Amino acid sequence: MNTMTAQRQAGWTRRMGHGVIVVLASAFLGLFLLLPLAAVFVEAFRQGVQAYVASIGQPEALTAIRLTLLVAVIAVPLNLVFGVAAAWAMTRFAFRGKALLGAFIDLPFSVSPVISGLVYVLLFGAQGWFGPWLSGHGVKIIFAVPGLVLATIFITLPFVARELIPLMQAQGSEEEEAARVLGANGWQMFFRVTLPNIRWALLYGVLLCNARAMGEFGAVSVVSGHIRGLTTTMPLEVEMRYNEYDYVGAFAIASLLAMLALVTLAVKTFLEWRYSDEIAAHAPGGH
Amino acid sequence: MKKRTVLLAIVGTLMAASAMAKDVTLLNASYDPTRELYKDVNQAFAAQWKAQHGDTVTIQMSHGGSGKQARSVVDGLPADVVTLALAYDVDAVADHGLLAKDWQKRLPDNASPYTSTIVFLVRKGNPKGIKDWPDLLKPGVKVITPNPKTSGGARWNFLAAWGYALKQPGGNEVKARAFVRDLYRQVPVLDTGARGATNTFAQRGIGDVLLAWENEALLSQRELGKDGFQIVLPSISILAEPPVAIVDKNVDQHGTREVADAYLKFLYSPQGQELEAKHFYRPRSAEVARKYAAQFPKVNTFTIDELGGWRQAQAKFFADGAIFDQIGPGN
Numbered sequence: 001m002n003t004m005t006a007q008r009q010a011g012w013t014r015r016m017g018h019g020v021i022v023v024l025a026s027a028f029l030g031l032f033l034l035l036p037l038a039a040v041f042v043e044a045f046r047q048g049v050q051a052y053v054a055s056i057g058q059p060e061a062l063t064a065i066r067l068t069l070l071v072a073v074i075a076v077p078l079n080l081v082f083g084v085a086a087a088w089a090m091t092r093f094a095f096r097g098k099a100l101l102g103a104f105i106d107l108p109f110s111v112s113p114v115i116s117g118l119v120y121v122l123l124f125g126a127q128g129w130f131g132p133w134l135s136g137h138g139v140k141i142i143f144a145v146p147g148l149v150l151a152t153i154f155i156t157l158p159f160v161a162r163e164l165i166p167l168m169q170a171q172g173s174e175e176e177e178a179a180r181v182l183g184a185n186g187w188q189m190f191f192r193v194t195l196p197n198i199r200w201a202l203l204y205g206v207l208l209c210n211a212r213a214m215g216e217f218g219a220v221s222v223v224s225g226h227i228r229g230l231t232t233t234m235p236l237e238v239e240m241r242y243n244e245y246d247y248v249g250a251f252a253i254a255s256l257l258a259m260l261a262l263v264t265l266a267v268k269t270f271l272e273w274r275y276s277d278e279i280a281a282h283a284p285g286g287h
Numbered sequence: 288m289k290k291r292t293v294l295l296a297i298v299g300t301l302m303a304a305s306a307m308a309k310d311v312t313l314l315n316a317s318y319d320p321t322r323e324l325y326k327d328v329n330q331a332f333a334a335q336w337k338a339q340h341g342d343t344v345t346i347q348m349s350h351g352g353s354g355k356q357a358r359s360v361v362d363g364l365p366a367d368v369v370t371l372a373l374a375y376d377v378d379a380v381a382d383h384g385l386l387a388k389d390w391q392k393r394l395p396d397n398a399s400p401y402t403s404t405i406v407f408l409v410r411k412g413n414p415k416g417i418k419d420w421p422d423l424l425k426p427g428v429k430v431i432t433p434n435p436k437t438s439g440g441a442r443w444n445f446l447a448a449w450g451y452a453l454k455q456p457g458g459n460e461v462k463a464r465a466f467v468r469d470l471y472r473q474v475p476v477l478d479t480g481a482r483g484a485t486n487t488f489a490q491r492g493i494g495d496v497l498l499a500w501e502n503e504a505l506l507s508q509r510e511l512g513k514d515g516f517q518i519v520l521p522s523i524s525i526l527a528e529p530p531v532a533i534v535d536k537n538v539d540q541h542g543t544r545e546v547a548d549a550y551l552k553f554l555y556s557p558q559g560q561e562l563e564a565k566h567f568y569r570p571r572s573a574e575v576a577r578k579y580a581a582q583f584p585k586v587n588t589f590t591i592d593e594l595g596g597w598r599q600a601q602a603k604f605f606a607d608g609a610i611f612d613q614i615g616p617g618n
Binding site for chain 1: 314319322323347348349350351359361362363364365383480482483486490507510511
């Protein structure tokens with residue numbers, strides 16, 4: 001009788017412990033993620049749907065959206081190609097300086113975005129290394145679209161490679177070698193064996209890369225020059241409107257960026273659910 | 288073949304059309320609080336230019352902290368004109384050879400079409416009873432002002448406080464230094480720009496008094512509700528002269544000197560002066576000033592020249608290791 005009570009009590013204490021941890025984690029998430037997210041939408045719709053639609057429909061907002069999409073459309077595919085190539089090199093070849101390459105891929109994660117922008121100003125700005133030559137030939141990089149693209153590529157460089165490297169490492173190269181033995185050429189092997197094996201990780205990497213490309217503020221802010229309607233992306237437009245006391249406008253555009261994040265999350269969750277069998281089959285150790 | 292002809296025809300027509308319409312684009316690199324002013328000025332100037340010359344002129348704007356904007360122009364921001372918070376920032380651009388060193392003599396009134404001064408913005412009813420500079424040092428009073436390293440307005444704030452202390456009976460540099468040191472001990476947040484500081488004070492509700500441009504204080508009263516805040520004029524303040532200038536190198540490259548020149552002169556015209564007064568900048572024109580006398584009460588001011596001019600003030604107070612660094616946090 002006594003032991004049973006003791007056991008019941010121990011179970012109850014354990015459940016209490018679990019409960020406390022769950023509540024703590026949820027409260028933390030709610031406080032730091034959900035509350036700010038909700039605040040964005042509440043502020044955006046503070047003056048009603050009409051004001052919301054009107055502020056997004058302003059020409060400056062539309063050019064900011066267009067510019068953000070343009071930058072992402074250039075930066076993301078380039079980083080997709082680079083990410084696959086880098087992951088391939090890191091996991092399939094042995095070469096001198098491999099560790100160095102790995103460290104360099106991570107560099108954009110560890111460097112402050114402001115510095116990432118500044119290095120391009122130092123390289124391509126009018127007082128920079130290549131500045132005089134560039135301006136002599138009428139080429140504009142800093143304070144123009146090319147600068148925005150460069151800074152974005154730099155910032156989003158690790159996303160695809162970092163998703164692929166652990167997976168490709170775990171998968172090993174046996175299947176690819178088998179394909180080569182069976183007579184496939186390099187491209188056939190890549191498109192029929194490698195790509196199907198890594199597609200979910202690749203897709204996830206691209207989604208993250210895109211989300212960051214559209215949302216980057218610091219590096220882009222340094223190279224933008226903040227010319228309204230010309231070099232301002234959505235995150236910069238948010239700051240600008242906030243500074244102009246246009247709080248509804250600022251939060252309306254912020255809500256678009258928040259929705260982008262939510263859509264990214266939803267697509268990822270959907271893919272994981274829809275293709276869970278395949279993902280399990282291709283996951284490390286799933287063979 | 289046919290497709291190509293059509294395409295060529297379209298391109299040709301487009302080029303011809305743009306050549307006829309003579310669209311001109313100007314880029315104005317300005318500081319933070321002028322956003323609303325130049326929105327109106329640009330529209331009015333474009334209308335006038337169209338009426339007089341038949342050409343369409345579009346003025347693009349870039350806003351930010353005054354020092355940062357000067358740096359951007361030096362780094363290649365293709366601004367045709369700069370309209371900044373203080374003369375030193377234009378000097379910095381001139382030092383890199385982008386415009387003539389005597390730029391301040393090329394337009395009337397030190398090349399400042401409008402002026403402003405530094406005032407106190409306090410919460411409704413002035414609960415801390417702030418009337419003049421010494422009240423800012425009272426225990427428990429939190430003062431909001433941006434960082435003089437990055438913000439032009441903040442440098443005017445600093446110099447206004449310095450000048451006040453210097454001009455008191457028995458005032459000297461040692462006392463002035465102690466006064467500003469104690470003042471900056473009351474500052475909980477140093478924003479990078481004037482508008483950031485206004486948002487900190489007004490929107491986020493931090494601090495008891497905001498040191499602000501008069502134009503910024505009047506604007507925030509209008510934008511954020513008159514009942515929330517009131518303006519206190521100190522016994523003495525500084526006459527802030529925000530300068531404007533053509534960036535010679537850029538206008539010559541763009542072929543925009545004529546329209547850029549007309550744009551800056553427009554700021555001195557009756558219409559321009561009226562718009563500036565409407566946006567809470569003190570106009571130079573006596574006539575417009577009379578019309579807006581109620582909005583701009585008389586303030587006792589001193590000028591930057593009494594502190595040796597901007598170049599000297601910059602080196603003495605705001606350069607690396609200068610007085611602001613010496614009195615800063617931890618000293």
